[in-house]
Amino acid sequence: MITIYLDTSLEQLRVYLLKDGKILSKKERKCKNEHSIYTVNYIKDVLDESNLQPNDVDTIMVVNGPGSFTGLRIGISIAKTYGYILKKDVILISSLRQMAISIKNQIAISLIDAKNDNYYMGIYDMFDNEVKVEKFAKKEEVIEKIEKYKDALLISNKNFKIDNYEVNKVELDIEKIVDYYKNETPTNVHKILPNYLKLPQALEDKND
Amino acid sequence: MEDVICLAIETSCDETSMSLVKNGTEDLATVVFSQIDIHKTFGGVVPEIASRSHIESITYVLEELFNKTAITLEDVDIIGVTYGPGLIGSLLIGVQVAKTISLITNKPLIPVHHIAGHIYANNIENRLKFPLIALVVSGGHTDLVYMDKDYSFKKIGSTLDDAVGEAYDKVAKILGLSYPGGPKIDDLSIKGEDSYKLPYPLDDDSYNFSFSGLKSAVLNTVHKEHQKRKEIKVEDMCCSFQNRVVEILTKKTMKAVEEYNVKNLIIAGGVSANNGLRHKFSILCKEKKIRLSIPKTKYCTDNATMIGAAAYYAYKNNIIADLSLNAKATDNLYDMEILQPND
Numbered sequence: 001m002i003t004i005y006l007d008t009s010l011e012q013l014r015v016y017l018l019k020d021g022k023i024l025s026k027k028e029r030k031c032k033n034e035h036s037i038y039t040v041n042y043i044k045d046v047l048d049e050s051n052l053q054p055n056d057v058d059t060i061m062v063v064n065g066p067g068s069f070t071g072l073r074i075g076i077s078i079a080k081t082y083g084y085i086l087k088k089d090v091i092l093i094s095s096l097r098q099m100a101i102s103i104k105n106q107i108a109i110s111l112i113d114a115k116n117d118n119y120y121m122g123i124y125d126m127f128d129n130e131v132k133v134e135k136f137a138k139k140e141e142v143i144e145k146i147e148k149y150k151d152a153l154l155i156s157n158k159n160f161k162i163d164n165y166e167v168n169k170v171e172l173d174i175e176k177i178v179d180y181y182k183n184e185t186p187t188n189v190h191k192i193l194p195n196y197l198k199l200p201q202a203l204e205d206k207n208d
Numbered sequence: 209m210e211d212v213i214c215l216a217i218e219t220s221c222d223e224t225s226m227s228l229v230k231n232g233t234e235d236l237a238t239v240v241f242s243q244i245d246i247h248k249t250f251g252g253v254v255p256e257i258a259s260r261s262h263i264e265s266i267t268y269v270l271e272e273l274f275n276k277t278a279i280t281l282e283d284v285d286i287i288g289v290t291y292g293p294g295l296i297g298s299l300l301i302g303v304q305v306a307k308t309i310s311l312i313t314n315k316p317l318i319p320v321h322h323i324a325g326h327i328y329a330n331n332i333e334n335r336l337k338f339p340l341i342a343l344v345v346s347g348g349h350t351d352l353v354y355m356d357k358d359y360s361f362k363k364i365g366s367t368l369d370d371a372v373g374e375a376y377d378k379v380a381k382i383l384g385l386s387y388p389g390g391p392k393i394d395d396l397s398i399k400g401e402d403s404y405k406l407p408y409p410l411d412d413d414s415y416n417f418s419f420s421g422l423k424s425a426v427l428n429t430v431h432k433e434h435q436k437r438k439e440i441k442v443e444d445m446c447c448s449f450q451n452r453v454v455e456i457l458t459k460k461t462m463k464a465v466e467e468y469n470v471k472n473l474i475i476a477g478g479v480s481a482n483n484g485l486r487h488k489f490s491i492l493c494k495e496k497k498i499r500l501s502i503p504k505t506k507y508c509t510d511n512a513t514m515i516g517a518a519a520y521y522a523y524k525n526n527i528i529a530d531l532s533l534n535a536k537a538t539d540n541l542y543d544m545e546i547l548q549p550n551d
């Protein structure tokens with residue numbers, strides 16, 4: 001069982017190749033706007049390193065958001081095309097949930113900075129496997145949730161403070177994430193879209 | 209020589225298009241998914257909405273393309289894609305799709321400049337004849353180009369401010385015409401008279417153009433008429449504006465044809481669908497015995513067929529990208545910035 005794991009949602013671009021849940025090869029780098037340059041190249045690199053052909057892959061797991069709109073579309077357009085042409089399963093991973101999966105705590109509040117005191121927020125009870133919230137939220141609402149879930153671990157893709165609360169960077173555990181999602185039902189490739197959690201500005205302005 | 213089939217992808221603005229093109233001239237199958245109805249309600253293309261729409265439709269377009277023909281992906285020899293210029297978020301999607309297909313199929317990836325595509329729209333069904341002058345008129349470009357062979361583009365002049373298509377859209381907005389305004393001005397101008405005194409824009413000896421002054425003149429006239437509490441005769445304004453534009457475009461282009469001593473003229477880009485422009489050029493070229501080529505209307509607006517046509521000649525000229533190909537919002541097509549008549 002060969003899996004490609006793709007994460008283009010945030011600054012850290014990650015392309016992993018796994019066999020039966022164990023990492024075979026990986027390529028990562030910090031990107032500002034260069035996801036477009038490196039992602040397909042990295043897929044080729046990880047396949048080459050393991051002497052595999054594109055068609056040897058069984059499943060593509062791709063992070064579909066939330067995150068940078070452009071970044072998400074890069075990963076998704078690659079996964080859709082790959083899955084469509086070679087008739088491979090595509091499984092979608094939440095950028096917020098994968099952080100919660102990577103830690104041991106029962107309750108986690110995952111945050112991704114969405115600029116101007118806004119956050120993408122996910123609240124998970126990993127013990128009961130329950131998603132309590134996954135949304136775009138203003139700072140006040142995030143703080144309200146932090147105060148409500150006092151036992152929750154506050155995690156993100158980087159270290160920062162939100163008022164007096166420390167939010168800690170999580171090192172993603174890719175094997176754990178892939179294992180967690182392995183029995184997920186694949187999505188029809190035509191229907192795969194980024195999970196933006198936010199409307200385009202032009203539409204928000206229109207709705208005002 | 210062996211046939212070369214190109215799978216071409218174009219997502220530079222608000223059309224998701226894919227095409228199969230044989231030997232740079234034969235349109236085997238083309239799909240164009242236009243987002244125009246989505247953007248209409250905003251009065252113009254909204255980049256983020258365009259990008260979201262592209263990603264929704266890419267695999268549907270790919271499926272429909274291969275459903276139209278017996279050709280399979282194995283029959284394809286090269287993958288051509290518009291890498292720029294255009295809306296970066298939109299371009300990026302086409303580029304990723306093309307790179308992924310190139311990785312999977314191990315077929316050469318050909319980067320195509322959008323304007324080269326517009327020029328090569330004239331090569332579909334009819335081979336270009338050289339040397340030629342090309343007038344490129346679109347929402348982003350107004351360029352005069354000299355070509356003495358395939359895939360060699362020498363710029364001899366261009367707009368100093370607004371592109372002609374941009375001027376059409378802005379004037380349409382001033383006149384309260386809905387998006388896209390260019391074709392509406394073209395239609396209305398037939399019903400009107402050239403009754404407004406608008407200036408000839410940059411009527412000099414150069415091969416450059418300027419349309420922002422003409423646009424301002426329209427705006428000023430509209431304001432003045434409003435102050436006098438007079439209604440603007442929209443048809444007349446369309447006619448006067450279009451006449452000035454067509455006049456200056458044809459004048460400078462025909463001058464270039466003469467000075468560069470060519471017998472072939474091609475018109476390219478979205479504005480080449482303009483009936484007023486097509487009509488005037490066909491009269492002038494008949495008079496001067498110049499071979500005129502204007503793409504069929506369906507190849508004037510953005511489409512992947514023209515990208516497949518250009519990709520073939522790019523490939524013949526060894527323009528091949530690797531998997532690091534990136535999209536570029538702006539990029540220069542020309543070998544030489546300005547070519548003088550006796551260079």
